Amino acid sequence: MAAAAVRSRNQRLPPEVTRILYVRNLPFNISADEMYDIFGKFGAVRQIRLGSAKDTRGTAYIVYEDIYDAKMAVDHLSGFNVANRYLIVLYYNPAKQNKKVSTKQQEEELRKMQEKHGVDGEQHARKPAAKS
Template structure:
């Protein structure tokens, strides 16, 4: 029986952004990994949960599922889920987008350094 169910699932075409790794925003700052497992573990086996613990990453987490279908199910059901009066934002992790923002910030920083070095102002 289980094999027949697995065979059926392999024919399902998932959108390209669907990923086993979910990125969660708008979490309560005091949420624990155990609480995260309680919420996200209902949707399938979890490989790893990383809760942000720096000032920049507080309120965010990564949840890595063993199975992409479990991740999709969790994303579909937990987006907008209320935890301690905060509504979760659940997204599929996209490495290229995550690092693009860092690149833009770095380029802007380098541009400012060059402007300062040559005494250039935006006003002129």
């Protein structure tokens, strides 16, 4: 095992980190195989549950075997572009999951993601500001 991998395994994780991830903003037609291809790159995946009901489409739960693999997936896949949709990858938190998120909070989260990844509301890359 590489020294960096050993060092990362010995660090303390924040309390919100879990083996279970909640993913939003998925393309509705994504397959389970595609999900395993994307999320399996970061470690052994125990289970993937894709939302199929009207109100859960575009969401999924991913359960990793190892908590460090889940952390790597969150670190690398938050904002990842899949079929022109930017994934929102979060740690599963049952207390938060039961609370409805207001539209204003969702808009704010979307704006932050757009700024982070340099896109506008139409998912086009913004041109850099002209230098004077």
